[in-house]
Amino acid sequence: MTDLLKVSELRAGYGAVRVLQGLDFSVAAGEVVVILGANGAGKTTTLRALSGMIDASGKVMFDGHPIGGRRPEQIAAAGIAHVPQGRGTIVDLTVDENLRIGAYRRRDAPGIAADIARWYSTFPRLKERQTQQAGSMSGGEQQMLAIARALMGRPKLVLLDEPSLGLAPLVTQELFRTLADLNRDDGISMLVVEQNAGLALKLAARGYVLETGTIVTSGTADELAGNDDVRRAYLGI
Amino acid sequence: MIRFAIAIALVIAAAYLFGWYIPQFYESTTTYLWAEAFYIGVAAMGLNLLTGYNGQVSIGHGAFFGLGMYTTAILMESHDWPFLPTLFVAAALAFVVGVLVGFPALRVKGLYLALVTLGLAALFPQLTNRFVPRDLCKTCGTSQVGELARVKLLPPSWTPTFIHQPDQWAYYATLTIAVVGIVVLALLVRSRFGRALIAVRDHEAAAETVGINVARVKVLAFATSAVYAGVAGSCFVLVNRLANASSVSTFQLSIEFLVAVVIGGTATVFGPMLGGFVFVFSNRWISESFPSRLLFWHINDSIKSLLSPAIFGIGLILLMYVLPEGIVGGGRRVGATALRRLRRRVSAPAAT
Amino acid sequence: MSLFLTQLMIGIGSGAVYASLALALVLVFRTTGILNFAQGEMALYSTYLVWFFTERSVPVWIAILLAMAISFVGGAAIERILIRPVEQASPLVLVIVTIGMFLAINSIAQVQFGNDIKLLPRAYPNKTWLPGNVQISSDTLVLVGVLIAECLILYLVLNRTKIGLAFRAVASNAESSRLVGVPVGRMLMLGWAMAAAIGALAGALVIAPVGLQGASMQQILVYAFAAAALGGFDSPVGAVVAGLIVGVVGTMTTQYLHVVHDIELVVPFGLILVVLLFRPAGLFGTTRVERV
Numbered sequence: 001m002t003d004l005l006k007v008s009e010l011r012a013g014y015g016a017v018r019v020l021q022g023l024d025f026s027v028a029a030g031e032v033v034v035i036l037g038a039n040g041a042g043k044t045t046t047l048r049a050l051s052g053m054i055d056a057s058g059k060v061m062f063d064g065h066p067i068g069g070r071r072p073e074q075i076a077a078a079g080i081a082h083v084p085q086g087r088g089t090i091v092d093l094t095v096d097e098n099l100r101i102g103a104y105r106r107r108d109a110p111g112i113a114a115d116i117a118r119w120y121s122t123f124p125r126l127k128e129r130q131t132q133q134a135g136s137m138s139g140g141e142q143q144m145l146a147i148a149r150a151l152m153g154r155p156k157l158v159l160l161d162e163p164s165l166g167l168a169p170l171v172t173q174e175l176f177r178t179l180a181d182l183n184r185d186d187g188i189s190m191l192v193v194e195q196n197a198g199l200a201l202k203l204a205a206r207g208y209v210l211e212t213g214t215i216v217t218s219g220t221a222d223e224l225a226g227n228d229d230v231r232r233a234y235l236g237i
Numbered sequence: 238m239i240r241f242a243i244a245i246a247l248v249i250a251a252a253y254l255f256g257w258y259i260p261q262f263y264e265s266t267t268t269y270l271w272a273e274a275f276y277i278g279v280a281a282m283g284l285n286l287l288t289g290y291n292g293q294v295s296i297g298h299g300a301f302f303g304l305g306m307y308t309t310a311i312l313m314e315s316h317d318w319p320f321l322p323t324l325f326v327a328a329a330l331a332f333v334v335g336v337l338v339g340f341p342a343l344r345v346k347g348l349y350l351a352l353v354t355l356g357l358a359a360l361f362p363q364l365t366n367r368f369v370p371r372d373l374c375k376t377c378g379t380s381q382v383g384e385l386a387r388v389k390l391l392p393p394s395w396t397p398t399f400i401h402q403p404d405q406w407a408y409y410a411t412l413t414i415a416v417v418g419i420v421v422l423a424l425l426v427r428s429r430f431g432r433a434l435i436a437v438r439d440h441e442a443a444a445e446t447v448g449i450n451v452a453r454v455k456v457l458a459f460a461t462s463a464v465y466a467g468v469a470g471s472c473f474v475l476v477n478r479l480a481n482a483s484s485v486s487t488f489q490l491s492i493e494f495l496v497a498v499v500i501g502g503t504a505t506v507f508g509p510m511l512g513g514f515v516f517v518f519s520n521r522w523i524s525e526s527f528p529s530r531l532l533f534w535h536i537n538d539s540i541k542s543l544l545s546p547a548i549f550g551i552g553l554i555l556l557m558y559v560l561p562e563g564i565v566g567g568g569r570r571v572g573a574t575a576l577r578r579l580r581r582r583v584s585a586p587a588a589t
Numbered sequence: 590m591s592l593f594l595t596q597l598m599i600g601i602g603s604g605a606v607y608a609s610l611a612l613a614l615v616l617v618f619r620t621t622g623i624l625n626f627a628q629g630e631m632a633l634y635s636t637y638l639v640w641f642f643t644e645r646s647v648p649v650w651i652a653i654l655l656a657m658a659i660s661f662v663g664g665a666a667i668e669r670i671l672i673r674p675v676e677q678a679s680p681l682v683l684v685i686v687t688i689g690m691f692l693a694i695n696s697i698a699q700v701q702f703g704n705d706i707k708l709l710p711r712a713y714p715n716k717t718w719l720p721g722n723v724q725i726s727s728d729t730l731v732l733v734g735v736l737i738a739e740c741l742i743l744y745l746v747l748n749r750t751k752i753g754l755a756f757r758a759v760a761s762n763a764e765s766s767r768l769v770g771v772p773v774g775r776m777l778m779l780g781w782a783m784a785a786a787i788g789a790l791a792g793a794l795v796i797a798p799v800g801l802q803g804a805s806m807q808q809i810l811v812y813a814f815a816a817a818a819l820g821g822f823d824s825p826v827g828a829v830v831a832g833l834i835v836g837v838v839g840t841m842t843t844q845y846l847h848v849v850h851d852i853e854l855v856v857p858f859g860l861i862l863v864v865l866l867f868r869p870a871g872l873f874g875t876t877r878v879e880r881v
Binding site for chain 2 (some may be wrong): 601622671674675678679680681682684685686688689690692693694695696697699700704764811814815817818822832852853854855857858861862865866867870871
């Protein structure tokens with residue numbers, strides 16, 4: 001498999017505080033990769049560095065092109081969609097408008113309309129609320145909206161930051177099933193940051209474990225699920 | 238130890254400069270200018286207590302200033318009071334009005350509060366126009382609105398002999414008030430009340446949970462800060478020899494205080510006073526140091542006076558780019574960095 | 590009754606001006622979170638430009654359009670050059686920067702164009718109609734007409750175009766907008782640009798009947814600030830409604846309430862205070878604005 005995203009020596013931080021100490025990882029085309037780690041390990045920082053929200057150094061190759069140092073809107077245009085932690089709902093826009101803004105970079109009106117219809121059929125709850133202000137929806141609905149908004153840009157890679165945060169267990173399970181479907185049926189690659197390691201390792205093919213800004217373990221999802229340290233730290237077994 | 242010695246030396250130098258040199262060796266216009274810097278600094282200190290330490294933005298302190306100004310002028314002119322006792326009346330009135338304004342401020346916050354206080358500044362001149370007679374001084378003629386009789390501005394008889402001119406009296410009175418104001422402020426911000434101010438600014442709900450009476454702290458902050466502005470307004474009468482709040486000046490003063498606070502350094506003890514100095518003297522420096530000819534452009538005096546606000550405005554913007562924390566706050570940051578570098582350089586050879 | 594309606598018309602006319610300028614303030618606030626103290630002076634400069642063009646015998650409506658176009662570009666440039674470097678600074682710093690702009694623009698305008706009173710040619714004939722004894726002047730009609738046109742255009746741009754959608758998205762959540770590829774910086778420039786153009790139009794129309802000088806816009810700005818606060822700093826609808834309210838209440842009280850003679854500013858600011866006590870974010874605003 002060819003690498004869709006290949007990252008080497010990624011370093012980033014906030015002001016004088018360096019959070020990421022030089023990360024090497026990759027995501028293959030069509031693959032779901034999970035990053036596990038405790039609070040403050042640098043998971044969110046990794047995603048923010050990839051999408052250009054914070055300054056970072058190191059080499060980031062995406063789809064054969066270097067994207068390090070580019071601005072967020074350029075990286076979005078290159079085909080990386082970032083679903084931020086806390087869902088990043090554009091609260092004053094309606095559900096419909098949230099989806100249309102997701103397609104901001106596209107010019108094909110018929111294609112956009114078709115995609116909106118498609119995500120409404122995937123997430124019927126969103127269709128019910130299409131004219132409602134997005135900020136008035138429940139957390140689970142907003143998470144679906146965030147994912148649908150990201151997919152409206154027809155990304156090659158989706159970065160998901162804690163998609164289960166604040167959701168009820170049943171809603172989370174449904175969400176992960178949808179993510180698995182999207183990966184299997186549409187071949188969308190994903191890089192997922194998640195606290196719920198059990199669910200994440202079922203979804204992902206491979207994973208990395210991040211501790212204080214360094215990757216300490218990596219392997220296939222099965223290997224990680226069988227690893228004693230990982231089990232103790234993240235699976236609560 | 239060295240630091241202490243430097244501090245002592247600085248205090249002595251400042252005492253000599255401000256206490257003797259300026260009022261005794263400069264012409265009266267300069268003395269008045271310094272006195273102006275002091276009272277603007279005092280009003281800015283008060284605003285800083287509210288905005289810097291307590292986080293409530295006011296663009297209406299010109300009104301409290303005006304209140305003090307008119308109180309002193311009316312008492313001196315129509316009731317023959319000497320200057321000093323009027324300060325207490327001005328302070329008391331400002332405190333009461335400050336409390337009255339502080340109550341609605343409990344509910345109206347942030348930029349909305351700024352706008353309501355702006356209304357206060359816009360309204361004040363209309364109130365004085367309507368309710369205060371235009372010629373406070375019956376003997377002065379009507380040359381200037383709110384002018385005061387000369388004789389009332391002379392130094393009182395109990396002052397030492399080296400204070401014999403009106404400008405020196407205005408200067409020393411304002412200087413004393415400024416020094417007292419700074420000392421009180423320094424004690425205040427280190428007291429329980431000062432810590433409560435900061436706690437309320439940083440996190441109102443958290444302050445409440447540790448037992449701070451948020452409403453009382455905020456209203457008191459407003460009132461105390463109004464007292465500073467009111468007393469500064471009293472000084473204005475002595476320095477400018479008149480009491481007048483035209484619509485432009487009350488609003489402009491309110492803005493000037495805010496500018497002095499931010500360029501000096503919000504939530505610092507000396508910042509606003511320094512900001513007042515910078516404000517007053519940069520304006521004069523700009524108009525004085527202007528060249529009469531710039532390449533092919535002949536600059537006459539009227540253009541100079543029109544152009545100096547532009548220079549000041551641009552300077553203000555540039556200062557905000559370079560030192561967004563103000564002179565004191567920014568100076569501290571630059572100083573700390575320099576000190577760290579120096580230490581590193583000193584200790585580096587020893588380590589290798 | 591006819592006197593009442595006449596006063597109402599006059600009030601609506603001046604209210605339309607406050608509404609326009611308040612709209613400009615809201616556009617800037619929604620995008621960059623800044624209360625622009627220099628908005629009135631930017632409009633002043635634009636109005637000097639109108640005068641400059643008409644002096645060179647450009648027809649007055651063309652001159653206004655030219656000035657609006659230049660202001661549009663100028664507003665965008667101000668955002669990009671002066672505001673962007675301090676975008677992340679504290680609100681107080683931003684206030685000081687716009688105060689600096691206020692001083693600079695006012696003084697530059699007077700140096701560049703001279704500080705004598707300029708008379709602008711009227712953009713339309715000065716007429717008064719008397720339907721049923723109610724006086725309606727062409728000033729009122731034009732000001733109201735322009736306000737309606739402004740609102741209509743703004744509504745169409747914001748709600749019916751892609752760029753308008755992006756603009757609203759940035760105003761609501763800049764980070765998420767950036768993540769889907771919206772060029773946020775350009776939207777901020779657009780906010781300032783539209784505000785400057787609207788201000789230019791309002792300035793040119795309101796100043797034409799009275800003459801242009803350095804302090805022309807200051808009183809109007811105070812009323813526009815009052816309107817923006819009354820309506821809610823983040824609400825364009827609020828700005829328009831509140832602008833009209835401030836205008837009408839202002840003329841009505843000077844006509845009928847002799848208690849407030851000479852202190853007519855009591856009325857708008859008293860109104861604001863009362864409204865804000867019950868609705869701390871203005872009539873139409875959302876509470877998220879309260880930070881500072």
